[in-house]
Amino acid sequence: MKIYRSLAELPSDLGPTVATIGNFDGVHRGHQWVIAEVIARAAALGATSLAITLDPHPARVLGKQTNLTLITPLEEKLALLAATGIDAAFVLPFDLELSRLTARDFASTILRDALHVVEVHEGENFRFGHNAEAGIDGLEQLGRDLNFAVKTYSPSVLRGEAVSSSRIRKLIAAGEVHRARPLLGRPFSIVSTPASGRGYGTKYTVPTINLADYAELLPAAGVYITQITIDGETFDAVTNVGTRPTFGHVPGTPDFTVETHILNFHPIDLDEGTPIRLAFLHRLRPEIKWPNPEALRTQIGLDVARAKRYFSLCKSLGKTVLPDGRPARAAVTS
């Protein structure tokens, strides 16, 4: 997939495009459906299939949702878009100046002049232009004037659940990662790097790999069955998200951490830049303030036993998937 990060990066020989515009946060099943149609139509028309995404997220630039955290930060989103098979992604730098463009100016200067769109595919609730002035009707009118077709999609529903980024964000924030998974079409996962812990794990409970501060969406505090991927190898694991109330505040260390105990551990080379992917499969319980570290260690033993049962069940059903969504029977080892 070609990635263009500004108008200046667009190639002069960019031919006709079939495009879809959006934030694509999560690149969920609804996005995947529209993108598959864009790819098919582009192939039929001999055009380039193109996803146009805005960065930073407009809600951040416009100060509308200051606490917004993303399911997929930009680079993860681009990797997922590439995996759909789409030809190109255009990351349109979104700033106040761009937000002031009228719908007509946006369509004529960006869609027609810069991107040569011949078809635009959008969900029914798509809005664009200054103050979100235009919807699908406006887009269709502009398409008639500027010579591009518009195809619209009704919101996708999966097993009675609306597939939308905001719904998925809510499920993840509530810890319901197993419900977010079918809507995403893969487990919810984050990519980070290791950070040092406090050395309490080996001493009092179980050793863990701690993740560096992560600024985007995380599941609610609690204990989860996870898979951690380091250097191409995927391990079954249990992960605590939270503040470790049993130990309280320790000066000089962060209160909030994401830390993972690997079930089938073997020593791994880690440095502070090693990328770590953590996929959240199932929530086990809330984080609890235990009376002492022994009680916590006993509970972690039960958490590990439940996780092992989960993985052996997945293995017997042949249903496991790698964190990036590919089926992988071999990845589960309990």
Ligand SMILES: Cc1cc2nc3c(=O)[nH]c(=O)nc-3n(C[C@H](O)[C@H](O)[C@H](O)COP(=O)(O)O)c2cc1C
């Ligand atoms: C599976 C698992 C469950 C955990 N559950 C809790 C919990 O319920 N309450 C708590 O205070 N800490 C919990 N922790 C965090 C431990 O307190 C933590 O691993 C320990 O403090 C080691 O921290 P360190 O890596 O910074 O040394 C859990 C950790 C794991 C791996």
Ligand SMILES: Nc1ncnc2c1ncn2[C@@H]1O[C@H](COP(=O)(O)OP(=O)(O)O)[C@@H](O)[C@H]1O
């Ligand atoms: N089962 C395991 N899961 C995760 N890390 C493990 C495991 N066994 C050993 N380790 C090692 O222990 C280290 C963490 O030990 P821990 O006592 O929790 O220290 P820290 O508090 O510095 O994170 C990890 O970096 C890892 O190399």
